[in-house]
Amino acid sequence: MVRTILSGSSKYVHSAIREEDDFADELRRQGKRVVKLSSGDPALYHPTPKYIVDAYVQALTEGRTSYSRSQGVVELVDAIVERYRSRYGVSMREEDVIVTSGVAEALTFMNSALIDPGDTVLILKPYYTQYPVAIQMFGGKFLLGAYDESDGWSIDLDGLARLVDRRKTGSKRIKYLLITNPNNPTGTVVPRRALKEVVELANEHRILLVSDEIYDEVVFTGASFTSVCELAKGMPYMVLNGASKAFDATGFRIGYVVAPESDRTSEELKRKLADYCRVRLCANTPAQYAVASAMGNRAEHERTVRAMVRAIESAVATAMKTLSENPYVSAVRPNGAFYIFPKIDLKSLKFKDDRDFVHALLEEKLVQTTRGSGFGAPGHFRIVSLAPDEVMEDCVGRVNEFCKEHAR
Amino acid sequence: MVRTILSGSSKYVHSAIREEDDFADELRRQGKRVVKLSSGDPALYHPTPKYIVDAYVQALTEGRTSYSRSQGVVELVDAIVERYRSRYGVSMREEDVIVTSGVAEALTFMNSALIDPGDTVLILKPYYTQYPVAIQMFGGKFLLGAYDESDGWSIDLDGLARLVDRRKTGSKRIKYLLITNPNNPTGTVVPRRALKEVVELANEHRILLVSDEIYDEVVFTGASFTSVCELAKGMPYMVLNGASKAFDATGFRIGYVVAPESDRTSEELKRKLADYCRVRLCANTPAQYAVASAMGNRAEHERTVRAMVRAIESAVATAMKTLSENPYVSAVRPNGAFYIFPKIDLKSLKFKDDRDFVHALLEEKLVQTTRGSGFGAPGHFRIVSLAPDEVMEDCVGRVNEFCKEHAR
Numbered sequence: 001m002v003r004t005i006l007s008g009s010s011k012y013v014h015s016a017i018r019e020e021d022d023f024a025d026e027l028r029r030q031g032k033r034v035v036k037l038s039s040g041d042p043a044l045y046h047p048t049p050k051y052i053v054d055a056y057v058q059a060l061t062e063g064r065t066s067y068s069r070s071q072g073v074v075e076l077v078d079a080i081v082e083r084y085r086s087r088y089g090v091s092m093r094e095e096d097v098i099v100t101s102g103v104a105e106a107l108t109f110m111n112s113a114l115i116d117p118g119d120t121v122l123i124l125k126p127y128y129t130q131y132p133v134a135i136q137m138f139g140g141k142f143l144l145g146a147y148d149e150s151d152g153w154s155i156d157l158d159g160l161a162r163l164v165d166r167r168k169t170g171s172k173r174i175k176y177l178l179i180t181n182p183n184n185p186t187g188t189v190v191p192r193r194a195l196k197e198v199v200e201l202a203n204e205h206r207i208l209l210v211s212d213e214i215y216d217e218v219v220f221t222g223a224s225f226t227s228v229c230e231l232a233k234g235m236p237y238m239v240l241n242g243a244s245k246a247f248d249a250t251g252f253r254i255g256y257v258v259a260p261e262s263d264r265t266s267e268e269l270k271r272k273l274a275d276y277c278r279v280r281l282c283a284n285t286p287a288q289y290a291v292a293s294a295m296g297n298r299a300e301h302e303r304t305v306r307a308m309v310r311a312i313e314s315a316v317a318t319a320m321k322t323l324s325e326n327p328y329v330s331a332v333r334p335n336g337a338f339y340i341f342p343k344i345d346l347k348s349l350k351f352k353d354d355r356d357f358v359h360a361l362l363e364e365k366l367v368q369t370t371r372g373s374g375f376g377a378p379g380h381f382r383i384v385s386l387a388p389d390e391v392m393e394d395c396v397g398r399v400n401e402f403c404k405e406h407a408r
Numbered sequence: 409m410v411r412t413i414l415s416g417s418s419k420y421v422h423s424a425i426r427e428e429d430d431f432a433d434e435l436r437r438q439g440k441r442v443v444k445l446s447s448g449d450p451a452l453y454h455p456t457p458k459y460i461v462d463a464y465v466q467a468l469t470e471g472r473t474s475y476s477r478s479q480g481v482v483e484l485v486d487a488i489v490e491r492y493r494s495r496y497g498v499s500m501r502e503e504d505v506i507v508t509s510g511v512a513e514a515l516t517f518m519n520s521a522l523i524d525p526g527d528t529v530l531i532l533k534p535y536y537t538q539y540p541v542a543i544q545m546f547g548g549k550f551l552l553g554a555y556d557e558s559d560g561w562s563i564d565l566d567g568l569a570r571l572v573d574r575r576k577t578g579s580k581r582i583k584y585l586l587i588t589n590p591n592n593p594t595g596t597v598v599p600r601r602a603l604k605e606v607v608e609l610a611n612e613h614r615i616l617l618v619s620d621e622i623y624d625e626v627v628f629t630g631a632s633f634t635s636v637c638e639l640a641k642g643m644p645y646m647v648l649n650g651a652s653k654a655f656d657a658t659g660f661r662i663g664y665v666v667a668p669e670s671d672r673t674s675e676e677l678k679r680k681l682a683d684y685c686r687v688r689l690c691a692n693t694p695a696q697y698a699v700a701s702a703m704g705n706r707a708e709h710e711r712t713v714r715a716m717v718r719a720i721e722s723a724v725a726t727a728m729k730t731l732s733e734n735p736y737v738s739a740v741r742p743n744g745a746f747y748i749f750p751k752i753d754l755k756s757l758k759f760k761d762d763r764d765f766v767h768a769l770l771e772e773k774l775v776q777t778t779r780g781s782g783f784g785a786p787g788h789f790r791i792v793s794l795a796p797d798e799v800m801e802d803c804v805g806r807v808n809e810f811c812k813e814h815a816r
Contacts, residue, residue: 004676005522005583005616005644005673005676005677006521006522006676006677006680007520007521007522007523007524007527007546008524009520009524009546010520010521010522010680010683013520013521013680013683013684013687014683014686014687015478015683015686015687017686018478018686018689019686021477021478021686039475041474041475043473043474043475044474044475047471047473048471048473048474053468053469053473056468056694057465057468057469060461060464060465060468061461061465063455063456064659065451065455065456065461065657065658065659065660066449066451066452066456066658066659067447067449067451067452067658067659068659069429070423070426070429101509101513101661101688101692102688102689104687104688104689105509105513105688108516108688112415112417112418112421112545113414113415113418113421114413114414114415114418115415116415116416116417117525117547119415129687130687130688133687134687137520138415138417138546139525139547175413208413236413249473250473250474250475250689250693251472251473251474251475251476251690251692251693251694252473252692252693253509253689253690253691253692253693265413268412268413268414269413269414272414272418272421275418275421275422275423276421278422278423278425278426278427278429279421279422279423279512279537279538279541279542280509280510280512280513280516280538281426281510281512281658281661282659282661283661284509284659284660284661284692284695285658285659285660285661286464286659287692
């Protein structure tokens with residue numbers, strides 16, 4: 001028999017979020033109108049604000065098309081420093097900021113920089129699909145803390161503390177603890193008090209804390225967001241963020257890492273991440289200037305992001321209301337990001353699992369969602385709530401109809 | 409003692425090409441005018457052609473700012489298929505093309521997809537600096553074939569055959585053979601007959617062949633370029649390429665992989681690379697449309713690329729002529745790409761090694777080049793020949809002066 005040429009670790013590389021994309025395209029070629037509620041892409045429904053596109057065009061016409069500084073053009077780095085100063089009251093230097101091609105690239109670099117085969121990372125489920133992939137790409141393993149569905153998807157702090165406590169020493173030590181706030185796919189906005197407990201836990205056990213805060217400006221229903229950088233002082237931590245969500249600029253692929261502390265771990269990690277950046281030369285150059293300009297235009301930004309978040313809050317409310325009429329699913333109301341993550345009552349439906357459910361829903365009702373097992377939560381599915389209210393109502397209505405048709 | 413938090417493999421992650429960038433920036437802050445002959449960036453001296461920038465602007469104004477197809481937008485994929493059909497007479501399907509954020513990302517994905525810890529890859533020295541980094545990031549090792557300086561930097565085919573022969577079986581088998589044509593940093597354009605021998609060697613031993621052909625349109629002095637895809641039939645191979653050099657669009661970060669064969673290895677590799685692409689969502693969206701449009705506009709492309717290559721040929725000739733007056737260095741004339749890779753007569757100069765040489769050259773003469781040891785060839789340095797003739801003459805003149813001043 002011919003052996004596969006692929007590496008052992010490559011088997012973990014798979015995107016649940018995009019796994020139905022090719023099938024959806026096939027349906028479209030058959031003339032069918034598929035509604036995509038699987039991609040966390042605000043720009044699909046809310047065009048990237050004109051002032052940002054204008055800045056991008058200006059960068060191009062000014063000739064910003066060559067390779068640029070690997071860790072990010074100084075204009076963007078300075079804009080990020082200023083964003084964290086004005087928004088979170090945290091001061092940092094240019095060396096504390098690393099610009100990447102999306103948070104995706106930051107995750108690859110970070111895991112390569114930190115993970116030796118066999119190392120363990122602590123993440124919380126349900127998790128963003130790329131986390132375990134990026135860990136396992138480098139031979140790492142992960143332990144699972146949890147967002148507790150029965151408690152409104154809040155972080156199970158006691159469980160987290162127990163996991164950390166069991167892995168205090170030696171080779172079993174946890175390499176880093178990753179949280180996502182607001183969380184994808186649960187929409188959890190971690191309350192300040194809970195976040196403080198997480199920060200203290202990491203600090204007490206001297207575990208590097210990583211916080212993916214890409215949705216930090218997408219918070220609603222009166223919830224209040226706290227960044228890890230407001231609480232973590234004198235301990236190594238990194239915040240991941242980018243332009244995709246807050247600046248509605250997904251296709252630009254501009255992410256960044258900020259690590260304002262100057263302890264030994266933070267310093268060696270930043271220096272190494274800069275090495276990773278140099279090896280790949282740079283992120284897209286004109287897009288960096290566009291985002292730098294966008295961050296500097298705070299009036300326009302506030303106006304446009306507020307309008308987008310209001311529309312998202314309305315889309316979520318509409319989807320939740322329609323979903324509440326469905327006896328076969330139950331969903332916690334999210335306070336941030338733009339996802340709803342309902343539990344499917346599989347015992348009452350004629351589906352083996354969430355994968356079957358999502359695939360049939362796409363095939364029969366032309367609504368593309370994502371299976372919960374891709375986020376570590378089998379028996380759930382993720383609905384992206386970015387479309388206009390009437391589209392959300394129609395699509396969730398189709399989900400309801402679909403469940404009724406497949407009831408046991 | 410506090411252990412480092414960094415992974416063992418991360419120590420290999422370093423860019424010789426960019427290692428003096430921070431020092432060069434420091435010199436600039438002191439008011440000094442540094443000339444950068446270290447970055448293989450045509451857009452630094454030849455502005456990206458207007459018809460490409462216009463296409464980029466058009467993509468932006470048409471609202472192409474959301475996430476896009478992970479393996480590349482269909483318009484770009486189709487343009488790449490057409491490029492290979494018209495340029496090399498090779499037909500392929502959309503599934504045979506994978507668009508990446510530069511060749512750098514393709515190298516990361518490819519090595520992650522192929523390398524298990526301990527696996528061996530065969531590369532040729534002098535090599536592009538990222539190759540060993542990307543292999544070692546995943547625990548791989550590399551064997552070194554060679555371009556033979558004493559034979560005008562042509563491939564040492566006998567040596568290559570011997571290396572392959574010794575590693576025929578089992579765990580010692582070579583995972584893939586990587587060549588670069590035209591080569592960075594030697595400027596070698598591999599003659600058709602020699603390329604045929606490489607292809608046959610790989611085919612005979614059933615070794616996956618990878619050819620980095622990013623400089624395929626930058627060929628001069630009458631040399632003729634042959635692509636691996638013209639010769640490799642019925643065997644697994646991949647060609648790496650991108651928009652950076654041929655389209656003078658380095659800052660766009662658009663690379664691609666083509667793999668037209670449909671044997672089992674090629675097919676599973678393409679499917680897996682597509683998985684890697686999905687996990688990171690997409691390459692910069694508007695840049696993909698810009699490159700698609702640029703590839704479709706063949707008249708403008710031919711006109712602009714010819715002008716650029718003529719200028720490069722002239723810059724190389726000027727640099728070579730000036731360099732020939734220097735008794736402390738000797739350089740083979742390149743036939744492609746835009747690098748000169750002189751040997752330094754270290755015995756006649758007061759420098760310990762090429763690193764010292766390059767650093768002092770930057771500090772004293774404000775000319776930034778790259779140490780040869782970064783390419784696996786200690787005792788050499790790389791000069792990028794993209795600047796206008798008078799700049800090349802001036803800078804190489806400073807190199808000559810510098811050598812004279814440091815003669816033993």
